[in-house]
Amino acid sequence: MPDKRILEMKGIEIQFPGVKALDKVDFDLIAGEVHALLGENGAGKSTLIKCLTGVHHMDKGQILYDGKEITPTSPQAAIAMGISTVFQEINLCQNLTVAENIFVGRQPMKRGKRIDWKAINRRAEELLLRFNIHIDVTRPLDYYSTGIQQMVSIARAVDVRAKILILDEPTSSLDEKEVERLFDVMRDLKKTGMGIIFITHFLDQVFAISDRMTVLRNGHLVGNFLTDQISKIELVRQMIGKDMDVIFALKRPTVAEGAPETLKVENLGIAGRVENVSFSLRKGELIGFAGLLGSGRTETAEMVFGVTRADHGAIEINEKPARIRIPVDAIQHKMAFCPEDRKRDGIIGDLSVRENIALVVQSRRGALKPMSPKEQLDLADKYITMLGIATPDADKKVGELSGGNQQKVILARWMATQPEILILDEPTRGIDVGAKAEIQRLMLELCGQGVSVLFISSELDEILRCSNRVIVMRDRCKAGELPGETSRQEDILQVIAEGSSLEEDA
Amino acid sequence: MADKRIRIKRQSLTNRIFNPKHVMVYATIGVFLLIYLFGALMYGDKGFTTIRTFLNMFIDNAYFGISAVGMTMVLITGGIDLSVAAVASLTGMFIAYGNSVLGMDPFLCIAIAMVVGVGLGALMGAMIHYLNVPPFITTLAGMFLARGACSLISRESIAINNAAFDALAGWKIYIMKLVDGEWVKVKPIAFVNFNVMLFLAMILIGAYLLKSTRLGRNVYAIGGNEQSAKLMFLPVAKTKIFVYAFNGFCSVLMGVSYALYVKSGWNLALQGGELEVIASAVIGGTLLTGGVGNMLGTLFGVMLKSIIPALITFAGNLLSWWGKIATGLLLLLFIGIQRIVVTYSARRKGSCR
Known part of the structure; x- marks a missing residue:
């Protein structure tokens, strides 16, 4: 297939008060490719995208779209030209049906100026079927999982006859299975000749799906690489600009032989939310909690810390029974909890x-x-x-x-x-590689000082890198416990996959 | 894959019927039927079940219903409008003062009121949207403004005496039945008047707008999540301004309808009426938090609110404030149902699937 450039951005410069947000950045996109746009926070990724979608105006430079020069003036204008964006948060209306979310604002009309509901439902169904998603589009959106909702927002973006689809961190709230499904959709869209710009912090995903990548750092273009010609370490090095050996030098904590149990949880649960969770944590030990979104990881952490009150089971702290009904109790027992949604x-x-x-x-x-x-x-x-x-x-x-x-x-x-016990719920979500490594290093340092850590994360590689033991949650129960040192990602996935299925599949 | 058409099982009929969003409307209809049945059993012999009693309920409350149409739309966007009764009262003052004191044509007065009411609505909508002033405060200001203007015009009640206006007020369609091949009026005599027709027409217009136009669907989208609506590039500003302007239009129609009903204008008319209107919409299943509501519900909400005074009239020995107590209880009941439905559907989603 001859490479047809659908988009060329040349010498883009954008000046913000006091900083040069973009300095002579070039970017191009070929029809039918997934092009990853990478860089740490503040590198200029979103500025570049906002320049393309008409949110920011460039001071210098040129944008060629399908060979013709364009100057996008507003997101609406960009959409009209066929440049659609899907953001990290799901920007849909939960109270409307799936079908309506795809078509609201541009509903097909019948003669006599009436909305053609049959056409809406039929076309929505066909559209999602193309993505291999078999759901009832007449149900309200909030009936479905975040993953499905993300697909719906992509369906909305794609259906406006987009030639360029920009996915801005679309996977940060998806679990692995949902990410896989998103990738299938992306591969399908590639075949139709759509150019996809993919922004993410997950490097594994970049290697799994992208054809090419462009790396930015501090508003400058670092380089343009073919995915199969660059290694992960090399990529990280390019992004951060300094050796990132630190992330690979992280050592899981060593737990002293016979270290006392600081926390013991037995059959703890809340009926209907999370059931019969048992585990123990020793001094200086780090336990990873893996599992899909909604598998009960956060619920367990909240229960241990007293955010929600357990209705059965027992907690022992330092080998003495402890009653934890509200977070203050937990704080008195020298526990600490960094919640999942740090902004909220x-x-x-x-x-x-x-x-x-x-x-x-x-x-x-x-x-x-x-x-x-x-x-x-x-x-x-x-x-x-x-x-x-x-x-x-x-x-x-x-x-x-x-x-x-x-x-x-x-x-x-x-x-x-x-604290003696530290619970970290997704502490590395949505932050860049350098900061991630920093957080993990700090966490492990604390373990070295004798703090026991519960570490919840959706990224299996960081769980496996840091944990002494991994507890896998599934369907609101503890599904298994694996040794951190000798387990592989596949082992964890195996435990997650057993007995679970995507209920939305027909 | 594309050529193989796969049939997707849509949700079952029962599921659709028991969709939590519809449950509230069913509850309203159900409670209405129950109360009607109760009235029929208790006062059937005194004529509770006649067509006349039924239609009188509409005649006596049509003006609230007209306003409830606009209010429902405002509430669905997640807003509220406290100015409706004051604007209606101002409309009545325009007609009464304009006609009786200045000798103007009442219909010209109505046209002027239209411009003022719709203009005020649009202005409030624009303030709510562009200046981000909470609807409660903005429309409270609108209410004081309109109510103040009423007293500025006159602090006395002014009667309306105009032939054309009287003719409109007296216009009625009698309910007929076929007896021995001849159309005769039903006994006791029952009819619908202009107000009732206007109310029903507004319900239909409201239902059409909400269900079958892009504008109406944008109203729901804004109520569901205004931020998302903006990011879906829906015309949020235009829609919100339209909704408040349309509500201003409905307020003026309420004023006209009330003037036809009492044939006078009074600066203190319909005091507290905005809350009655809001109550009708809420009893009809409209969520105060926005995003949910429809005209069928509002129709029954108005009917349910109207049947109580009717029942009290039939009871004879009860005082009218029992009506307020019953309305209060109904409102509590329906807000309770709404909360249960909302938490139930949230829980259903949260449960393991």
């Missing part, structure tokens, strides 16, 4: 780094013994240095930091309480 449940974006770090320490002291600003500042500075939090000073609002640094602030908040 973790940071308080409008407060400063200093205030966020001092939060739990202060709440343990009680409102009657306020920490002086000096004490707070000392505490904050100590952890800013220790964790390498990239902030100009301790008084910057946390909401203005990058994802990785926000995560470090939450970590600092809990480290300041000197």
Whole structure:
């Protein structure tokens, strides 16, 4: 097949106040390829996309689309030209049916100016069938899983006769099986000659699906590589610009022979949410929790920490029975919990780094013994240095930091309480490779200091890299326990796959 | 693969019927039928089941119903409009003062009220959208504005005496039946008037807008998730401004309809009426949080709210504030049902599949 360039962006420059967001960046897309756009947070990926979709206007440069020069002025104009974008969050309406979500705003009309509902349902069904998704399109969207919803939003994007499809972090809320299905769809779309720009933080996925990749760093073009001619280490090196041996030098913690059990959970559960979870955690040990979304990982963590109250089972801490009904009980037992959704449940974006770090320490002291600003500042500075939090000073609002640094602030908040048990729920989600490695390094360092860690993650490679033992959750139950050192990804997938199926399949 | 057409099993009829979003409408219809049955058993001999009683319910409440049509749309977008009764009252003042004091044609007065009502609605919609002022506050301001304007015009009740207006108010279609090949009026005499026709027409127009136009579907999308609606590039601003302007239009029609009903204008007319209108829509299954509601529900919501005063009239010895108590109880009941339905469907989704 002759390579037909459907898109060429040449010498793109965009100046933001104080920074050059993009500096002479070239990018091109061939019909029928998946082109990964890579770089750390702030490298300029989204700026480039926003330039293409008409959100930002370029100061210099040229965009050729199908050989003709274009200047997109708005996202609507871009869509009209055939450039569609699917974002990380699902931007659909849960109260409408699947079919309507695909067609709202451009419904087929019958004569007499009435919406043709039959046509909507039929065409939606056909469209999803092309993606090999067999679902009832007349059901409301919220009936289906996040994975299906993501497919629906892609279906909506594709159906506007798109020639270019931009997928901006589409997989960050999908589990492995759903990712596989998305990839099948992408392969199908490739065959139709569509050019797909794929932005993601998951390097495995880049290697699994993309044909080519373009790497950006600090607004500059680093290079353009064919996927089968670059190794993962080399790619990471290109993205980060320095040797990333650190991520491969991470060593799982060594647990001392006969180390005491700090946490023992027996048959803990809440009827209908998660049932009969048992495990134990020793001093300095790291246990990984693997499983699909909704398999009960987060529910287990929340139960152990007292966010939700277990209705059966028992918890022992340091070999003594403990009653944990609310998070305060857990904090008294020297537990710490970094929740999954750091924006919603973790940071308080409008407060400063200093205030966020001092939060739990202060709440343990009680409102009657306020920490002086000096004490707070000392505490904050100590952890800013220790964790390498990239902030100009301790008084910057946390909401203005990058994802990785926000995560470090939450970590600092809990480290300041000197915890013995640390629960981390997806601490590395949505942050770039460098920051991920940092978080994992910190986590392992803490284990070395005798902290016991529960580590929940959807990325199997990081679970396998760090854990002493891996607990696999499936269908709200513990499905198995594997040794971290000798297990492979396939072993975990095997446990997840046993007895489960995609219920939406016809 | 493409040539092999696979049949997908659509959800079963029972499933569709018991769709949680429809349950609330069924509950409204069910409760209405129950109360009607109760009335029929208790006061059947006194004429509760006659066509006349049934139609009088509409005649006495049509003006609320007309406003409930616009209100339903506002509520589906996730908004609220507290100005409706005040705008209606202002319309009545325009007609009464314009006609009786200034000697203007009442229909010209209605046209002026239309411009004012729709304009105020559009203005409030624009403020809500562009300035991001909460609908509650914006429309509260609109309510004070309109109510204040009423008192500015006159603080007395003004009667409307105009032949054309009277003719419209007195226009009626009698219900006939065929006896021995001849059409005769049913006994006791029953009829529908202009207000009832207007109410039913507005329900149909509302249903058409919501169900069969892009604009109507955008209303649901905005109520479901406004952010998503924006990112789907739906015309959010246009839709919201239209909805409030349309509601202003309905408010003016309520004012006209109320003026036809009482044949006067009064600056304090319909006080608290906005809450009655909201209550009708909510009893009819419209979610105050937006995204859910329809005209069938609102129709029955209005009917359910109207049957209670009718029942109280038949009971004879009860005082009218029992009507308020019953409405309060109904509202609590239906809000309870809504919460249960919402949590039930959330739980069903959360459960292991």
